[in-house]
Amino acid sequence: MTKDITLTIDGKEVSVPAGTLIPDAAKKIGIDIPVFCYHPKMEPVGMCRQCLVEIGRPAFDRTTGEAVLEEDGSPKINWGWKLETSCTNPVSEGMVVNTKSEKAVKGQNEMLEFQLLSHPLDCPVCDKGGECLLQDLTLAHGGTESRFNFDEKRHAEKKVALSDLIWLDRERCIQCGRCVRFQSEIVGEAVLGFEARGSHTQIMTTSEPGFDSAFSGNTTDICPVGALTTAQFRFGARPWEMEATASVCTECPVGCNTVLNTRRDVKTGGKVVVKRVMPRQNESVNETWICDKGRFTDFSADSRLTAPSIGWTDAIASAAQNLSAADEPIFVVDGSLPNEDLFNIKSLADEVGAKAYCYSEVGGGELTTKSGTYGKSGAGDAILVIGSDLYVDAPIFWLRAKQAVDRGATLIVATEEETRLDNFASTVVRDFAQGLEAAKEAFSKAENTVILYKGDDALAQSCADLNPTSLVGVWNDANTQGAWEMGYEAISDLDVLKGKTVYVAGKSALVASALEVAKFVVAQTAEDVQIAVSITEASGSKCVTLPSRNISESLGTFTSAERRVQLFHPAVPAEGDTLPGFVITAQVAEKMGVTLDIEAEDIFANFFDLSYADLSKTNPEEKLLIGGNCYENTQGVGVQL
């Protein structure tokens, strides 16, 4: 650890690690220096000049190297005649910074006036209104009248589609370059750039197909104004009208922390709906980003079943009866279920002496439950990615692999097809055996070793044989790891269900497959089951459907592929008469004479040596790294098993 540096900002002393930039040091003691181009996750560029402050540095005697003192014994401070950009200045011992002196505020306001020269000030119709840095500053400090008294303001296009997902308003853009730098510096896909120069500078893409990046939505969060917005949210709602609920992304096993922004919606008849998904900071998982798959998750399954067609009482009774009557009932789940659901189903299966399977095309869970953290790799570490196109399967894992390479890690990619990770890898092979061989070599020289694999038990075993520090399965579902931890047996095809009575819980696709082979299916799902029902009719087999709540409606936990247990909260009222999955199971169990818990937190405590309170602990230090509209994590960063 390097020594902390002590400096004074606006009369308050603060100690921060060497290398900290002034805006972050100030943030630590609650002082907000206005910034546009600066973002704590990116190299400072000092472009926008908004963060001007007065900086004084202690004077040193050139010959003796001793600090020069004032008459009263306090250190003499040298002040330059110029204001300086705080974002480009790391702290130094004894530094004195004035962010609110008359001179500093004047300089900041002058920069603001320049920014507003040609800004349309269309806040009333701007999606960013309410969470816009420019708007905040203008309200606080902006002049009342424009001194730019020309009839013609500069006009620019207000609706440029950079992709199907992201729109650009060139009049609002303040050329801070955050989006451009995010794509080139952080993601390594430089598909956004500046066109022209000087006062004609504009954001553009000429790549084909346009702003094509799995992380594009993040640029709308870090854009300090309303220049970049998502097509999905455009004119959708005003930020201040929405509730914010902590959730965890369901789209892949990374487990990105999210916030679901919800609001009553006219289009859906006044129902409270999820208007957008936003990142919630968790430096160990997703930092301040989420991928587009997660951001644009569709929670609005319209045609979903909202109550059993025969009513709950009959449906539960039918389920219990059929399961009890079967000589060898089978329980099968997938990784889309929360831990609480998984636990109750597993408990019931155990009680009645039935098999409990988890459907997973990827094997090796017995091995991953012994290790699992991927963490923040860098110099001296080696990573093997085998069998998975992380860019598609687990985009934030992809981003972390890429960033690990930036920090000096060695990366080996072994996949059948080309992937977007190939560019960053030191070794790329299209053959698994060669990949394992290359990894063996690299691992022998590395400190920490990580394998991210996607494949069957045999591949998992070959990976485990390399004895990596962490072995991470790239599962198809968000909580497959949770199922492994719970002791489910994995199956990758559903032949065993042939002719059986089966309790199926999970996605509609699983239900549909089960229906094709099983004799009788108890189907617990939160998804659209139209297809499932039509298949039932066609095959003539029997089915009872128990509609459960989805993640946006429930309280529960997921265990990420890295074995981090994280809590999500209900964000919208449950649809129709749906019930939490674990309650459904408990009710079926009760009819079968088995008593199970019906409170999420109690169920959780049955399995984990942890409580929801443990998962809800936060790390306020992380807040210093937030820039843009990523949510601060006030609801808990989860627990690493």
Next chain:
Amino acid sequence: MDYMLLRHRDINNINQIDTFLKEDGFEGFKKALKMETVDVTNEVKAAGLRGRGGAGFPAGVKWSFMDNNNWPHYVVANADESEPGTFKDREIMESNPFQFLEGIAIASYAVGANAAYVYLRGEFWEVAHFLDEKIEEMEKAGFLGENIQGSEYSLKIYTHLGAGAYICGEETALLESMEGKRGQPRVRPPFPPSEGLYNKPTVVNNVETLSSVPYIIKNGAEGYRKFGTEKSPGTKIFSLSGNVNNPGNYELPLGTTFRELIFTHGGGIPDGKSIKAIMPAGASSSLIVANDEALDTAMDYESVPNVGGDLGSASVIVVDDSVSLDWLITKTMDFFHHESCGKCTPCREGSYWMKKLTERIHSGEGTEKDVELLKDVAYQIQGKTLCALGEFSTMAVVTSIERFPEDFKI
């Protein structure tokens, strides 16, 4: 006086390698190769050679800042020459190219660089191709390549052509441009001698600066100090243009007066008009009121500030009394608006605003308030831009209004 830089004016065909060799060509380089590298740097330090690109920073001191814990090192010759009113580097490169290349070679040897680049503005297309030929000839003659003149030292020199951007003369923008990026300045520090081209220690020097080096090594610091003043030693090429009878380049000792340059060498003001203002450093200049005090001021780094200007690159633009300065600053603002790189807010927006205001004032539609506002906007930019271009854009505006108020009476 014999020319030190414009030697082609004394010696025909010095841009031919045979002639150059006959005229003591590469003697400085050969001598340097036998010296310790730090002694070469120290000699240049002792000579007091100051950067001719505008800032006047001592070249030897710059070389001694090279970070010796980080390799490789590079030398980059700044041949971007885009300051309006400056046309001296072009003449050196076209007519006395080997002396310039020799200067690069000595500098490279002194800082341990095995590759050096000449960054030329794109418009110098023909010059670049000419230099390529000269570099080849120099290599053939054994002054570039591996083990030069039987020493351990190896060096390659390459040309790199810019493509029309004044800002690329700013050293960090130049380096960005060389790296294949948009030519926008970097935050400094770090300065190029710590992190320059490809983040490696790099010396960036002006063409004229480098061309002065062979003489210093050949004749020693003392020999060089025979010219110029104590604090501004040596000769300097003054590019003289504007309302003057004989515009052109004049190599004179630093410390020569404006009067001597403009009237003795430049032949005075045409058409019986009289001199009104002097722009000593091109479009980036403060306008100096051309009174007797100013005309008798010595053109060196220390004296020009006494009359409210800077020597800069010594591109002396003469303005006669028929010129109205509201027109002149419309020209300079058109330039700076066109050349602002757009990276930082005050320059990007401020140059646009100032351009609009100067145009309105010049068109006769401006008000007194516009003149005040123009000055205000200029002040508002000063001291806040990322690089000096933004600062430069305000100089002519502010000094014209302050020093020539009659030109802005509405």
Next chain:
Amino acid sequence: MSLAEKYPQEIEKILAKYPPEHKRSAVMALLYMAMREGGYISKADKADIASMLDMTTTEVSSIVGFYSLFHDEKAGQYRLQVCTDIGCALKGADQYLADLCEKLDVKPGETTEDGLITIEEVKCLAACDKAPMFQVQSPEGIKYHEKMTVDTTLALIEELRKDAQEAK
């Protein structure tokens, strides 16, 4: 044909100027190369250069847009670029340009009817002592013409016209 196919040796020579891990430095030289045909940089050229240098086409475009000598739109075969910056302007460059434009019946920025000459106004070209002056940017490169008058300019244009016809 791509640039790589057309000029393999020359490209190799350009790339050899820079450390292999910094081949992106060659982008400006390759953009000039692209302009040899037709005097402008086509979309295909940008993509071609991008792939040669491991850049995105967006990055290449943003460089084209930054520098005033790179053009991605077609103009006349010769771009006659007259300096009207301060040094030349004090020597009557504005008047010279106006007279020339009148003779050619074009405005700055426009191209003569035969598609031969595009007249452009440019900033200082480092020839202030030789005003009026201009440079001609053509697919072959850039050439200075100094101490010009309208008459000498028209004579030059006549020559360029002849050259162009002969080339055809």
